[in-house]
Each structure stands twice: as structure tokens, then as C-alpha cells.
Amino acid sequence: MADFFNVISPPEAIDLMSKNLSVVDFELINTEDSFGRILSDPIFSQEESPSFDRSSMDGYSVRASDTYGASDALPAYLELAGEVPMGRAPELILSPGEAATAYTGGMLASNADAVVMVEHTKISPSGLLEVYRPVAAGENVIVAGEDFQKGDPVVGQGHLIKHAELGALMSLGTTKVNVYRRPNIAVISSGDELVEPGTQLAGGKIRDVNLYSIGALVENLGASANRFPRIPDEYDKLFEVANRAAQISDMVIFTAGSSVSSRDLTAKVINDMGNPGVLAHGLSVKPGKPTILGMSGGKPIIGLPGNPVSAITIFSAVVAPLIRFISGAKETPIDKVIEAVVDSDLPSSSGRTDYVRIRLAYDQGTVRAVPVHGKSNLISTLLSSDGYVEIDADSSGIYQGTTVEVNLD
Amino acid sequence: MADFFNVISPPEAIDLMSKNLSVVDFELINTEDSFGRILSDPIFSQEESPSFDRSSMDGYSVRASDTYGASDALPAYLELAGEVPMGRAPELILSPGEAATAYTGGMLASNADAVVMVEHTKISPSGLLEVYRPVAAGENVIVAGEDFQKGDPVVGQGHLIKHAELGALMSLGTTKVNVYRRPNIAVISSGDELVEPGTQLAGGKIRDVNLYSIGALVENLGASANRFPRIPDEYDKLFEVANRAAQISDMVIFTAGSSVSSRDLTAKVINDMGNPGVLAHGLSVKPGKPTILGMSGGKPIIGLPGNPVSAITIFSAVVAPLIRFISGAKETPIDKVIEAVVDSDLPSSSGRTDYVRIRLAYDQGTVRAVPVHGKSNLISTLLSSDGYVEIDADSSGIYQGTTVEVNLD
Numbered sequence: 001m002a003d004f005f006n007v008i009s010p011p012e013a014i015d016l017m018s019k020n021l022s023v024v025d026f027e028l029i030n031t032e033d034s035f036g037r038i039l040s041d042p043i044f045s046q047e048e049s050p051s052f053d054r055s056s057m058d059g060y061s062v063r064a065s066d067t068y069g070a071s072d073a074l075p076a077y078l079e080l081a082g083e084v085p086m087g088r089a090p091e092l093i094l095s096p097g098e099a100a101t102a103y104t105g106g107m108l109a110s111n112a113d114a115v116v117m118v119e120h121t122k123i124s125p126s127g128l129l130e131v132y133r134p135v136a137a138g139e140n141v142i143v144a145g146e147d148f149q150k151g152d153p154v155v156g157q158g159h160l161i162k163h164a165e166l167g168a169l170m171s172l173g174t175t176k177v178n179v180y181r182r183p184n185i186a187v188i189s190s191g192d193e194l195v196e197p198g199t200q201l202a203g204g205k206i207r208d209v210n211l212y213s214i215g216a217l218v219e220n221l222g223a224s225a226n227r228f229p230r231i232p233d234e235y236d237k238l239f240e241v242a243n244r245a246a247q248i249s250d251m252v253i254f255t256a257g258s259s260v261s262s263r264d265l266t267a268k269v270i271n272d273m274g275n276p277g278v279l280a281h282g283l284s285v286k287p288g289k290p291t292i293l294g295m296s297g298g299k300p301i302i303g304l305p306g307n308p309v310s311a312i313t314i315f316s317a318v319v320a321p322l323i324r325f326i327s328g329a330k331e332t333p334i335d336k337v338i339e340a341v342v343d344s345d346l347p348s349s350s351g352r353t354d355y356v357r358i359r360l361a362y363d364q365g366t367v368r369a370v371p372v373h374g375k376s377n378l379i380s381t382l383l384s385s386d387g388y389v390e391i392d393a394d395s396s397g398i399y400q401g402t403t404v405e406v407n408l409d
Numbered sequence: 410m411a412d413f414f415n416v417i418s419p420p421e422a423i424d425l426m427s428k429n430l431s432v433v434d435f436e437l438i439n440t441e442d443s444f445g446r447i448l449s450d451p452i453f454s455q456e457e458s459p460s461f462d463r464s465s466m467d468g469y470s471v472r473a474s475d476t477y478g479a480s481d482a483l484p485a486y487l488e489l490a491g492e493v494p495m496g497r498a499p500e501l502i503l504s505p506g507e508a509a510t511a512y513t514g515g516m517l518a519s520n521a522d523a524v525v526m527v528e529h530t531k532i533s534p535s536g537l538l539e540v541y542r543p544v545a546a547g548e549n550v551i552v553a554g555e556d557f558q559k560g561d562p563v564v565g566q567g568h569l570i571k572h573a574e575l576g577a578l579m580s581l582g583t584t585k586v587n588v589y590r591r592p593n594i595a596v597i598s599s600g601d602e603l604v605e606p607g608t609q610l611a612g613g614k615i616r617d618v619n620l621y622s623i624g625a626l627v628e629n630l631g632a633s634a635n636r637f638p639r640i641p642d643e644y645d646k647l648f649e650v651a652n653r654a655a656q657i658s659d660m661v662i663f664t665a666g667s668s669v670s671s672r673d674l675t676a677k678v679i680n681d682m683g684n685p686g687v688l689a690h691g692l693s694v695k696p697g698k699p700t701i702l703g704m705s706g707g708k709p710i711i712g713l714p715g716n717p718v719s720a721i722t723i724f725s726a727v728v729a730p731l732i733r734f735i736s737g738a739k740e741t742p743i744d745k746v747i748e749a750v751v752d753s754d755l756p757s758s759s760g761r762t763d764y765v766r767i768r769l770a771y772d773q774g775t776v777r778a779v780p781v782h783g784k785s786n787l788i789s790t791l792l793s794s795d796g797y798v799e800i801d802a803d804s805s806g807i808y809q810g811t812t813v814e815v816n817l818d
Contacts (some may be wrong), residue, residue, distance in 0.1 A: 031606070035625040038486045049788075051610045056786060058669050084667060086642065087602030089612025103668035105715060107613045118669075147787045154792070163629070163818065164791035167622035167717050170606040171615070171788055193496030193514060197440070197579040200758060203498025204516045206580070213576035216444040218513055220572070233495065257495060259512035260527075261466050306514060308576055334769055334795055335744040335817050339776060360743055366810070367748060377465060378556045379458075382573035383563070386743055403774070408744050409572065 007282035009393055010318050010353055013293050016279055020295050023328045024181045024250055031169045034161045036177040036222055045152045045172050048145030052107055057140045059098040060121060060129060061112035064137040075130040079124075083110055099129050108141065115140035148172065158330030180328035183223040186245035187215050190231040190238055190266070191257040191306065207309045209379070210255035217315050217409070218253075221323050233262055236341065239269050242301075246273060250326055251300045252276045253319065254292075258306040263290050266303040270294040273301060284393060285353045287377070288314040300326075307377045313355045313388060316409050338387075338406045340369035347397040357385040358406060369406050416691035418802055419727050419762055422702055425688055427730075429465060429704050432737045433590045433659055440578045443536050443570045445631055446588040447737045452563045454581050457554030464511040466549040469538060470521035471508045473546040484539040489532075493518055501641050508538050517550065524549035554775045557581065567739030589737035592632040595654035596624050599640040599647055599675070600666040600715065618717045618788070619664035626724050626818070627662075642671060648678050651710075655682060659735055660709045662728065663701075667715040675712040679703040682710060693802060696761045696786070698724040709735075720798055724766045725818050747796075747815045749778035755798065756806040766794040767815060778815050 006142035008016065011091060026040035055061065062078060070076035083101035084090045092100050092109040099116070100109035108115065109363040114135040122130045148154065154172060155165045161179070189211040197207045211227050218225040228245055231238050233256075245252050249331065256266045263281075283291045287310040292303030302319055304311040324332065348354040358369040372385040387408040391398055398404060417425065433448035446816065464470065471487060479485035492510035493499045501509050501518040508525070509518035517524065523544040531539045563581060564574045570588070578586065590610050598620040607618045620636050627634040637654055642665075654661050665675045672690075680686035682705035689702040696719040700713030709730055713720040733741065749769060757763040767778040781794040796817040798809055807813060 032621065035628065047610075050573040052613065056784075061577070084613070086600065086668065086671070087613045103666070103670065105600075105615070105666055105668060122623065142786065144782065146784070148788050152789075163622040163721065164788070164794075167618040167721075168788045168792050170621050171618045171717070173606055173610070173616055175607045191495065191514075197582055198584045199582070201456075201582070204461065204493075204496045206459065206496075206514070208584055209576040209580045212579050213442065213572040216572040216575050219444065257512070257514055258496065259514060261512065262495070277472065308580070312572065312576075338744065338747060339774075353690050365748075365814075373553070375465075375551065377551065379573070379577045380556050380561075383574075383577050405774075 008280045009284050013280055013283060013318055014321055015081050017228040017293055017295070017300055017322055020298070021300060021322065021326055023300065024183050024326055026178045026180050028176055028178050031166065031175050031177050034179055035163070035166055037161050038158055039155055039159050039161060039177060040180045040328060041178045042157045043154045043169065043174055043177065045148040045150055045154055047172065048150050049148040049172055050128055050144055050146065052144050054142045055102040055104060055108060055115045055140060056233060056308050057115050057117045058104050059102055059116045059118040059140065061102040061115050061214050062099045062131070062135065063094055063096060063110035063112060064114040064135050064139065066097055067116060067131050067134040069398060071133045072132050075132050077124070078129040078131060080129050081109065081128065095271065108380050111344060113137045129358045137322055154328070158328055160329065182325050183250040183323060184226055184248060185209055185218045185223050186226045186228060186252045187218065187255065188228040188241060188245055188252065189255050190233060191262060193232045193257065194230045196230065209361055210304065210306070210311050213312060214253060214255055214304065214315055217312065218323070220345050221320060222327060223323055233257070235265060235268065238265065239272060240274055242269050246296060246299055246301070249299070251302070251323065254303045255311055256303060256306055258290055261301065262306065263292065264340050267292050269304065270296065284351065285355065287355065291318070308379055309377055309382055312382060312409060316388070316407060317355060317390065336408050338367060338408060339403055340367040340406045342389070342398050342400055342402050342404055343368045343370045345400050346371060346391060348391040348395060351393055353393045354391040355388040356391060357381055357388050360386045360406065361386055369404060416693050417689045417694050422689055422692060422727055423730055426704070426709055426812050427734055428468055429707070431707065431711060431730065433592050433735055435587045435589050437585055437587055440575065440584050443586050443588055444572070446570050448564050448566055448568050448570060448586060449589045449737060450587045451566045452578060452583055452586065452677050454557040454559055454561045455562055456581065457559050458557040458581055459551055459553055459555065461516055461553050463551045464513060464515050464517060464524045464549060465551050466526045466532045468511055468512050468525045468527040468549065469473065469508040470511040470517035471540070471544065472503055472505060472521060473523040473544050474541040476504055476525060476540050479543045481541050484541050486533070487538045487540060489536065489538050490518065521548045547784055564761050565739070569738065575786055592659040592732060592735050593626045593635055593657060594632050594665065594732065595635045595637060595658040595661045597637040597640060597650060597654055597661065598625065598664050599642060600671060601642045602666065603639045605639065617718050619713065619715070621661060622721060623664055623713065623724055626721065627732070630729060632732055638654055642666070642674055643782070644674060644677065647674065648681060651678050651682055654791060655705060655710070658708070660732065663712045664720055665712060665715055665807055667699055671715065672712065674700065676701050679705065679710050679712065683759055692723070693760065694764065696764065700727065716785055717788055718791055721722060721818060725797070725816060726764060726799065727765060745817050747776060747817060748812055749776040749815050751807050751809055751811050751813055752777045752779045752799070754806060754809050755780060755800060756770060757800040757804060759805050760802055762802050763800040764797040765800060766790055766797050768793055769795045769815065
């Protein structure tokens with residue numbers, strides 16, 4: 001059993017856990033279904049793209065040398081040899097002095113090396129093409145391989161597949177990809193005071209909130225949430241459910257009460273689930289101090305505080321990075337951190353990391369971080385906030401007007 | 410038939426379309442399944458929350474007046490009357506001079522009006538509770554209704570349900586909600602040059618990209634994408650598929666070629682689908698000029714440019730706001746716009762809105778917007794960029810060092 005009252009900082013907690021974690025295994029899926037998944041093998045281009053010289057304009061493919069010196073006063077006159085239809089290989093071979101109709105995205109005639117835009121041409125009464133501007137070889141043409149050369153890296157390992165990656169893979173004919181399996185995350189809510197949300201409340205009972213809000217946050221990270229609802233504060237029942245959950249999951253999250261007895265029960269269950277058990281009992285943070293971090297059978301086991309605001313804050317600050325790690329993700333999404341100017345002084349006790357909930361406000365081009373006041377354990381403060389500002393343990397606060405990073409939930 | 414070569418600006422386009430649009434209808438669903446949906450009716454609290462005075466600490470519920478004047482030197486001595494277990498109504502009624510064990514989140518004993526933290530107490534050898542600090546009435550107590558009063562607004566109409574909203578609704582016992590139906594968006598790809606992504610390329614063919622990338626962007630907005638793949642450039646076939654798609658969809662998006670003939674075919678189909686048909690043929694933008702906007706039977710019909718980069722940019726700048734409108738969403742997500750400092754001069758032609766693709770870079774706390782150079786029709790520029798900066802039609806460019814808003818795709 002590890003130190004029982006070992007209170008550590010969030011960065012220490014993430015380090016401590018990360019070095020014991022492993023990334024989930026991978027599976028082969030259709031690229032068509034890969035949006036939002038994380039690539040487990042890097043993808044390199046197997047061919048050049050585009051695969052042929054494409055016209056980037058509507059106009060006429062020509063031999064560039066035939067247009068040299070052309071001007072409004074003295075156009076070049078070319079013979080129209082025909083057209084190269086969209087999606088077809090050219091059947092035309094241009095002789096000197098000839099041109100062929102070309103479409104945006106289509107092929108050039110054989111022997112052509114440039115495209116004259118239709119706006120710079122006219123058909124003469126005798127049916128000849130009059131060209132008013134010279135073109136250089138390669139002009140208005142996307143040459144084969146300009147987008148990707150054979151062997152070019154396309155999407156890296158650990159990279160999230162978004163719309164652009166999906167399009168790039170499809171364009172290169174990569175219709176199957178290896179991606180990391182979605183991690184299975186068990187969310188266990190426990191507490192004698194919890195009842196199902198559909199229940200009318202009677203003395204001392206509250207409706208279960210964390211099971212749903214934490215479940216939603218898990219799914220929002222691209223993982224699967226497996227919810228185990230409302231276990232009473234009894235060792236045997238909690239231990240049995242926890243072991244069952246651990247067997248089929250990559251991580252187990254308890255959301256239990258915030259009382260000492262409830263936390264002690266969770267800690268005892270985590271210790272008994274297997275070595276090393278509890279690694280840290282308590283974080284030097286506000287809110288969220290009663291957080292428990294442990295490992296069992298190589299799987300991370302987390303005890304979140306029961307207070308819904310603390311639970312969500314600790315989830316975002318500590319648990320989400322761990323889930324991203326086991327998901328195989330290499331980067332934190334760029335849209336999860338926004339810079340903003342602090343709207344009023346944020347005092348803080350040093351020796352403790354403070355998470356101050358804030359609301360973003362837009363003011364003539366400036367993004368302002370407005371602290372959401374009110375007790376940290378009220379759900380209404382969550383509704384009116386967009387995220388939080390982290391104040392380091394070695395800081396005694398942040399002055400009004402300072403630019404800070406806001407972590408969006 | 411509306412003006413055929415009516416080139417308008419993106420804000421004009423959004424205005425023109427929005428005034429003809431209506432929001433989709435709504436459906437009653439379980440709150441449990443409502444994550445990511447948009448509320449169609451505002452929710453007000455039907456009760457006060459919490460429903461009882463809760464202890465916010467582990468300790469002892471007391472009558473505050475019994476602790477007045479207590480100090481380390483001169484503690485107050487109280488009789489321990491018992492405990493109030495978690496999730497239970499108190500069976501104890503405190504007489505003057507009595508205290509009862511209280512748990513974080515639990516009820517107080519009857520007649521108690523404050524909680525003394527366990528850290529400020531000791532049990533004397535004779536079994537009395539020694540209290541070393543006075544508490545005021547209400548101290549360490551969350552009073553009933555402090556989070557929500559009966560009738561308080563909880564989540565507004567048109568608001569996205571995220572984890573906090575989900576938790577709040579559950580805490581208040583709102584287990585069913587009316588949400589807007591997910592809009593059905595048809596995505597039709599057409600072009601004689603398109604082949605299925607699994608196909609080996611032969612002369613002039615390219616693999617279909619937009620069907621997948623645009624489909625992914627649609628789904629990412631919370632709408633359902635219905636994909637109609639690879640219709641040839643033949644009027645009858647395209648017209649038939651377009652009408653079928655329009656009947657079962659709330660919006661139809663064509664991704665066609667960028668050649669004049671392909672755009673003219675799309676425009677003819679949109680006009681023949683019903684009044685008013687094409688509203689704007691061309692936008693004063695770069696890239697994305699060959700965009701077609703129309704309406705038929707009250708449904709928006711969009712012709713996106715064939716070039717994948719243009720298609721994605723116009724989707725984000727023009728089509729996404731329209732989909733949000735018909736989805737019933739009241740706000741643009743706060744994480745879709747990030748402020749950044751432009752890394753180099755961005756020249757622009759006035760009279761035209763320019764979308765410059767950029768990559769975000771973090772540099773000692775400053776977010777920099779680095780322009781991604783390269784031809785706008787290369788998919789590789791999409792892969793290396795995070796979003797775009799919009800340069801207004803009346804601007805001739807943006808100087809290096811200017812702070813701009815970056816729109817993330």
C-alpha cells in the first residue's frame with residue numbers, strides 16, 4: 001500500500017500516472033468511418049497526386065511556345081484541334097500551332113504544356129482561336145505530384161483524423177487505416193445519498209449528476225463511457241463492481257461522495273483491487289483536493305471528488321490528459337485553450353494550484369476572462385462558465401489585465 | 410429564374426439565405442441522450458436545489474449560538490447526540506448544548522443551523538465534543554435553493570447541451586427534454602472525372618474527396634449527412650437525384666466540378682428544382698468564387714466549388730452558419746474562433762473577401778497565425794493548416810503583427 005496521505009500537485013500526478021500507462025491497441029477500419037479517430041500507423045503517399053497534369057482553369061491547352069509575343073494588338077492564331085473531356089485521357093496530340101479545349105481539373109492534350117484562360121481568347125470568324133496573352137510552360141497547370149510525391153508523409157501516427165485528413169486519405173486511395181481502439185472507460189457512481197434522476201427527492205437524497213456529466217466528457221474525448229450507476233457505500237458491493245469494471249475497461253473512474261468516510265471507502269477498494277493501489281490520496285488543488293489516483297493491473301483507477309464542479313474541473317485538468325495518453329493522441333486539440341485578458345484580480349494561496357472558473361466575454365476584439373463567482377460546489381456556476389484558469393502553486397495570484405490561457409471544458 | 414450572374418459577398422449571401430430559412434421541428438428525448446443536442450424549449454427549475462440544507466464539510470452540526478466565544482483556550486463543550494447518516498433525514502432534534510456528526514453533502518440535525526469543521530474539534534476524555542472556533546449561523550452550510558430557486562432559468566432555448574447542462578438537468582430531475590431534430594443534409598457529389606476512392610486511377614480520373622470531407626464537416630455540426638455519391642455530369646440523372654435528395658432533406662449540398670460547364674449544369678438543376686431557384690451564382694471571394702446559392706421549396710440548395718480547399722473554406726464560412734441556423738442553434742461555439750497575431754503581411758485585393766489559410770503556432774505565450782503558402786487547390790495545404798483568416802472586401806490587406814480572429818474549420 002502506497003503512502004496514504006500523499007498529497008501531490010497535478011503535474012506530479014500526471015507524471016506519476018503517465019509513466020505507468022500504456023496506449024490501447026489498434027484496429028483496421030474503413031477510412032470512410034475514421035473521422036474523429038487517432039491514427040496508429042503513419043500514412044505515406046503510395047503514388048503521386050495529382051496523378052496527371054491538370055488544368056487549373058477553363059480555357060485551351062497549348063504549346064506555350066506558340067503563344068510567345070501574343071498581345072491584344074497582335075494575337076497568336078491557333079487551330080482548334082478539339083477538346084479533352086473531363087475525366088478522360090487525351091486522344092489529341094497537338095501539332096505546332098494547335099490548341100484543344102481544356103476544363104478546370106481536366107487533362108491537357110498530348111504535347112501541350114500550358115493552358116490559356118478562356119478570358120484571354122476569342123474564336124475568330126474563320127474558326128481560329130485568337131490568343132491575346134502569352135503563357136509560360138506550366139502556366140495554369142497543376143503538375144503531377146505537386147500535391148503529394150510518392151513516399152510523402154500524409155498523416156502522422158497519433159494524429160487525429162479530421163475532415164482534411166479524411167479527404168487527403170481518400171484522394172490518395174487509402175481506404176483502410178489502422179487506428180487506436182477507442183478506450184473503454186468505466187464510470188462508477190457511488191454514495192448512499194444518490195438516487196436516479198427521475199426520482200422525487202426525499203430527506204437527504206440527491207440525484208446522480210456525475211455519472212452523466214463525466215460520462216459525457218469521456219465520450220467527448222472519443223472514448224467509450226461504460227456507466228455503472230449508484231452503488232451504495234458498502235465495501236463488498238463497490239469492490240465487486242469495481243473489479244468487474246476493471247476487467248472490461250482501460251480505466252476506472254469512481255465518482256463518490258466528498259466525505260472522509262466515502263473517500264476512505266474508495267481508497268480501500270482501490271488498494272484492494274491490486275498493486276500498486278493508491279498512488280496519491282489528495283491533490284494540492286482547489287477545488288478538487290479529495291482526488292484519489294491509483295493503478296491496478298496496469299490500469300489507471302481514479303477517484304474523483306463527489307462535488308460536481310470539482311469532479312468536472314479535475315476531470316479536465318488531470319483525467320483528460322491521461323485518457324488522451326492511453327488513446328494514443330499525440331496532441332492536445334488546439335481549440336481547447338483560448339487566450340484571454342483577466343477581468344479582475346484573481347488572488348490565490350501559494351502552495352496550491354487554483355482552478356478559477358471563468359466565462360469568456362468578447363469586448364471590441366478583446367477576449368476577456370470574467371471570473372464566475374459563487375461557491376465552487378454550485379452547479380449553476382458550471383452553467384455560467386466556459387472553462388477555467390489555472391493559477392500555479394508558486395503564484396499568489398493573477399492581476400487584472402494579465403493575459404492568461406483559459407482551458408475550455 | 411433569378412439573376413444568373415449575380416455575384417455577391419458572403420455576408421450578403423448569408424443574409425439572403427437566412428431570411429428564407431426556417432428552423433427544423435423538435436422531438437422529445439431522454440435527457441440522458443441529449444449531449445450535443447440543441448434545446449428547443451427553455452428549461453426552468455421546477456423545485457429548489459439543493460432541496461435541503463447540506464453540510465459542505467465533515468464535522469458536527471450545531472446550534473451556532475452554542476459556539477459563540479469558543480477558542481483554543483476556552484473551548485465550548487457540547488454533548489454528542491448521535492449522527493445524521495448520508496442520504497438520510499435527521500432523526501435527531503438538537504437541544505441547546507448538543508451536536509451531531511455531519512458528513513459533507515449530508516443533512517444537519519433538526520434545530521442545527523451551522524456546521525463546525527472536524528479540524529476545529531476534539532473529543533474529550535469524558536466523551537464531550539470540544540469546539541475551538543465559533544461558527545456563525547449558516548456557516549459551512551449550503552442552504553436549500555442556493556443553487557436554483559423554483560422558476561429559475563436553467564438552460565435557454567437554442568442552447569447546446571454540454572456536460573454542465575446535462576448535469577444540471579439531471580440534478581433537477583428533468584429527465585426528458587424537447588430538442589431540435591438533427592437536420593438532414595444531403596451531400597451530392599457529381600462529375601464525370603470522379604471515381605470511388607478504392608479505385609486505381611486511369612487517365613483524367615480523380616478520387617472523390619468532397620463527399621467525405623464535406624460529409625464529415627456536416628456531421629461535426631451535429632447534423633446528419635446523407636451522401637449521394639458520384640453522379641455523372643448528365644442533367645437527367647443529376648436532376649432526379651437532386652429531387653429525391655431534397656424530398657428527404659433539410660438542405661441539399663452539391664459538390665461539383667469547378668469548370669464553367671459543370672457549374673452551369675448545377676445551376677440549371679437548381680433552377681429547375683423549383684422557385685426561386687438560383688439566388689446567387691458566384692461569391693466575391695477567393696478562394697470559392699464558383700459557389701451557387703439557391704432555394705427550392707423552402708429548402709436551401711448549395712453548389713460548392715469542386716476544388717476541395719475551396720469547398721471546405723466556403724463550407725466553414727457560408728454553409729456552416731446556415732446549418733447552425735436551421736439547427737436552431739442560438740450561438741456559435743466559443744471554441745471555433747481563436748485570436749492570433751499575424752506572422753507576415755497578408756496582401757489582399759479590395760472588392761473581394763479573401764480567406765487565407767493559416768497554421769497556429771505557439772510562441773512564448775503568443776498565438777501566431779502563420780499563413781500556409783502554396784496553391785489554394787492543393788489538399789496538402791489543408792493538412793498543414795488549422796483554419797483561415799478572413800480579409801474583408803474593403804481591406805487591402807493585413808499587416809504583420811496585427812491581431813486577427815482565426816476561424817477554425
